[in-house]
Structure formats: C-alpha cells, structure tokens
Amino acid sequence: xxxxxxxxxxKNVFRKLRSAPQVLREQNEELTARIIRFxxxxxxxxxxxxxxxANAIGMDEHKFEEVIYSILGSFFGHGRAKExxxxxxxxxxxxxxxxxxxxxxxxxxREMAKRxxxxxxAELPDYYTRLKxxxxxxxxx
Numbered sequence: 001x002x003x004x005x006x007x008x009x010x011k012n013v014f015r016k017l018r019s020a021p022q023v024l025r026e027q028n029e030e031l032t033a034r035i036i037r038f039x040x041x042x043x044x045x046x047x048x049x050x051x052x053x054a055n056a057i058g059m060d061e062h063k064f065e066e067v068i069y070s071i072l073g074s075f076f077g078h079g080r081a082k083e084x085x086x087x088x089x090x091x092x093x094x095x096x097x098x099x100x101x102x103x104x105x106x107x108x109x110r111e112m113a114k115r116x117x118x119x120x121x122a123e124l125p126d127y128y129t130r131l132k133x134x135x136x137x138x139x140x141x
Contacts, residue, residue: 079119080119080123081118091121092126095125095127095129098117102131
C-alpha cells in the first residue's frame with residue numbers, strides 16, 4: 001500500500017469515528033421517539049407487551065427495559081430545578097399546588113405533574129400566577 005493510499009484510508013477512518021457520536025445520538029433519539037410513541041398508544045402496558053414490542057423492533061428485552069429506565073431517569077434526574085438546586089420545599093407551596101393541577105393536563109401522575117411544575121417554578125417563582133393571568137386576559141379556559 002502506498003503512503004498516499006494509507007493516508008487516505010486513515011482519513012476515512014477518522015471521519016467515521018468523528019461522525020459516530022452523531023449517528024449514535026440520532027439512533028438513540030429515534031429509539032426514544034419510538035418508545036414514547038409506544039407508551040402513548042399503550043399507557044399502561046404489561047410486561048408481556050413491553051417484551052413483545054422489544055422483540056418487534058429487534059431489541060433484547062432487558063436492553064429495551066434499560067432504555068426505558070434511562071428515559072425515566074432523564075426526566076426525573078434533569079431539568080431546571082435540578083440545574084438550579086431548587087427543591088420542592090424551596091418554592092411557594094400555593095404556586096406548586098396550582099402548578100400540579102395545571103400540569104395534570106399532560107399526565108395522570110401527580111408525581112410527574114409535580115416535577116414539571118417544579119421546573120417551571122425554578123425558572124419563575126410565580127409562573128402559575130402569571131400563567132393564570134395570561135390565560136384569563138387571553139380568554140383561555
């Protein structure tokens with residue numbers, strides 16, 4: 001092999017290595033989107049349904065469950081409140097109560113609604129008072 005051929009082959013290898021993280025991110029995002037769509041269609045799936053879906057997409061059942069756990073972890077382990085070190089006891093409890101009720105439009109889990117509300121309150125301590133005012137001025141229900 002000539003030096004120029006070797007150099008070109010080496011460049012191709014490095015190009016592929018540099019693009020690998022992006023490809024992995026895209027594949028992970030695509031998988032995450034498929035899993036979220038599955039849960040939208042099956043809000044309370046059985047273990048059997050989870051395993052059937054994993055098999056249908058050609059994924060090991062246990063690896064699939066790990067991905068589900070990482071999605072849940074990314075929701076509960078990140079966000080504005082976590083970034084800013086804001087805890088449930090650090091916010092106005094009436095704002096938090098208002099926030100939970102508002103966020104229940106997105107979920108039937110009070111714990112998830114509470115977590116979403118906390119992120120909003122970490123950014124704006126009176127987020128839900130402002131939201132209520134904005135909605136009343138705009139004629140929203």
